[in-house]
Amino acid sequence: MKHLAGRLGTLLAVLAVIGLLPRLTRTDPALTILHARYADRPPTPETLDAIRAETGLDGGAAHVLGDWLGGLLHGDLGTSWVSGQPVAPEVTAALGVSLTLMGVSLAVALLLAAALCAGTLRRGARRRIVTARAGAGAAVLAALPEFLLAAVLATVVAVQLGWLPALGWGAPEQLVLPALAMGIPAGALLGRLLDDALPAAFAEPWARAAAAGGLPGRRVARHALRRTLPGLLPQLGLAVVGLTGGAVAVETLYAIPGLGGTALAAALAQDLPVLQACVLLLLLLGVTAGAAARLAARALLGPALREGALPALVPPALPARRLLTAGAVALAVLLAAVTVAGLLRDPLHVDAAARLAGPSAAHPFGTDSLGRDVLARLGHGAARTVLTAVAVCAVTLLLGLLLGAVRAGALTESANALPAVLGGLVVAGVAGPGPWGAAVAVAALAWAPLAAHTSALYAQERAAPHLAAARSMGAGRLHLARRHLLPAVVPPVLRHAVLRVPAVALALASLGFLGLGARPPAPEWGRMLSENLPYAERAPWSVLAPAAALAALGALSVLTATAVRGRARGLAGAA
Template sequence: MTPVAGDDGPRRAGRWLAPLRGPLTALAWCTGIAFLVGALPWLSGDDPARTVLRARSAERVADPEALRSVRDELDLPTDPVSGTLGWLGGAVRGDLGVSWVTGAPVAPDIANALGVSVSLASFAALVALSTGILVVLPGLLRAARAGHPGGRGADVTGALLASVPDFLLASVFLAIAAVRWDLAPTSGWETPAHAVLPALALGLPAGGLVSRVLSSALGAALAESWIRTWRATGFAPRTIAAALLRRTLAVAMPQVMLVFAGLLGSAVLVESVFAIPGLGHTALVGTLAQDLPVVQGAVAALVLVGLLAGGIGVAVHRALLGPALVSSGLTPAVPIVPAARRLPLAVGGVLLLGVVVGLTRDPEAISLTARLEPPSAAHPLGTDPLGRDLLARFGHGALLSAGAGVAVSLVALVAGGVIGVSGRRARAGAADVLNALPPVLVGVLLAAVTGPGLAGAATAVALVAWIPIAVHARTLAAEVRASGYHQAAVAGGATRGWILRRHLLPSVLPAVARHALMRVPHNTLALVGLSFLGLGAPHDSPEWGAMLAESMRYVERAPWAVAVPALGLALLGVVASLLRTERR
């Protein structure tokens, strides 16, 4: 049958539009976020003029004359649509407007804050990548010699690092290393020395998470056929180790770039501890004051850097794999995962025992005569600043903190897995746009509309928690599509659904499920951070973040009050890290 002229027109148009799909999607998400931020005062039910007046002078009476004066001075928009369209028009020309609170141009302040945050995030990402490599390096060298990574030391170390709240590390570093030992500056951002403690506080927990991604990628690489061929051929262990490192970094680099983009905004708490004028802190202050031009400029900068980081991660992944990604040179297999049942059961038993015993005690009983008592027979974990039993608060808080973290991780697994596997090509797009928005900022935006609360905090974390899962699934799916058996299935006429069930999901889901599992402590930490800021659970709640916020001022006098919730996070991290979806 002779083809009809023009039959290939829609197909050619699709090929032309395919490269633009990612940028157009990202542009649509950026525009949507701009309108959402621009509607903040109206969503919260507050008058922008009243908010500005309150931010400028809390003592001034908000009478009609004063409000009219503010509106005339700043030419405040009357509705969010016209206001956002006006701001977008100026932003395209490089004009981000003026601050509603100070009256100063926004662009120079955003540029300075962005430079500070990029520098801090770069140092922290370097610490994270170095930490991750150092944690998995012994297992990688052992795998190059013996074919398996050996024990679980790297998993435990990575889990413990990933479970430490960055704001807790920052507070401890400030109190001990900066104030007591005078090893580094206590605040500001003037010399490279000012970056040391903040970068360590941000980078060490992120390094624990990176090490878990590297460890998972190492297990997958050891199950591929090329490693067995190289070992049988007699390649030197150092050559195999270098190839394994390259292969694991290929999977991990998109995650590392996500970490970099996330650090730009998630450094809010660390920047606040060390008084660093970074972009996250600027966005938080602007959001609390509802200074829309500042918030819009900060969010725009975060999104642009997030897109750039996502694109770099995709490019590095392709560069590290080279021709294998397009020439059917990969043979993804089920990762090699050593069985580990006793250790997670033992650690989980300790955690469960503490929770169960704590649930039998009263978390609200106040005794001012027993304030900040150390551990004793009456109070095995000590008491808090109000004399309440810490064991009781630990047990009741676990249901709030860990329970919410598990629920958020399940939502992230389903949403991220579906979105990541559905993508036909790895490209920077909507995920990278949303990843640039820190949970703290999203939590502030939601709190402005719904008020603070644990449900709003969990929603804020869930809105960004699926993104690393989606990027991981997207990376692994791209490798599966480059494999020989996938190409053979396509050539044989297999349907997309059959390929999804038989090839994509079996190859991608185990690693992604482990990733989601090890992110339970990370998501719990995000909830803890929001509660620490007063945006999550109430201040008198036994939720672990609220407990940390209440006890941080007593860290030197009563370190056990801080150690109890921190220990719960560490135990949760170890259990989540060592539980596996399959065994060897």
């Protein structure tokens, strides 16, 4: 009950923030409405006061929040500040488009997950030694952001090969590339988790007894699959939440009239009633997916849900993988070399005579549409993105340690289930697009995994016998924290925060791709990708260079984490 109350309180707090967006924004809503609807009127105080009275923005925060919540209860989502039309019909139509895209993307994800674990299930059905095979390849696919896959698919499949349309909505073939871009990362994640869990299920005593008793191998495989699914259903819920965040970039890139594209356009235009409705619906989609996943897990477990009736699956220990470590080092060296080479060049120098020039000795990675050197912009963009990511990780480390120590479980789970893109849209609606807003949006959500790690280590250390012995000898709270708790909790969480730097950099790049990060002409990898997409047919190198850099960053994140995890498990098994 306490956990449910915490979740409900967090949801109400998020709703309050969404409802108060018109009061939180740093711009005057009346000016936004005046410029959008009555451009011929001067912004006199009388005119602005009349607009505030007409739209109900002349009251305080409680009045604005009450009006918005009251409208929700009656199905009224407000009136657009830009068009002056009711918001509900627009977002309802967009919701139908997004649900269709998300449904097909989820089908792609499930098919890919089934393909990744099919070999493991076949070996288990034939009673052979079962080991996970999805490996680092699936992990790298899972780490690639949707906007990157969408850009590469549009450049290669649609523009270069001409197999499928790159824009639009309505025809079945226009659904293929967006669904692949959103479904592949989610499917790779689910497939790898399922493939990692199946060997432990086949190694349990019940599976051995069933095989010894002559139960058909296919039936054992089905039971093993059912045994692993409840633990993975929460991840399926998070994958659906990830689809809501990915929809913003994918719908924008492919010109799909869904909730994501509508929300981004509203955030950039400061049309806060439309942004409120879109973010609310995207949030409700994520909450509904998470609740459905938990209910499905309870239904699959059945009577075994009782505490202690079914032990947790323990994945097999992984040896330290030298190949993964070598791959991580090679990628890190390559990215460092590109960064250093780019830093030696001017990223803002414009050579009009060399617009969209191909790779050459003077420009190893070619030039963009303005004649700027792509290598220079990659190098300076890497420095900017990595430094910002390090600063964000430092902030999230402090937040994670503090909130993890106070056991903010419900808040941690809620923040962990929200895509960074939604945070970026809300911050853009309040403060407008900019690098600081992107950093704040990522930091506001990226602390959750560190807080969960801190909370688990803190609980484990408090139950340790040496702490009880120190307490019995008269040690005070300050001594226990300084000599026992902090040395046991801070170093592992610090290493976790360092490992998250590439993931945070990718989140910042995704907001830059959407135009919510650094403003032109600042070099930033995500913005480079979006700026050069219109020239993908004439100069594919201008798109593929930042895409390759982002893909290498995602691969580096996965390989480093996997190598560290494998080495830690190998050392634990040896001990």
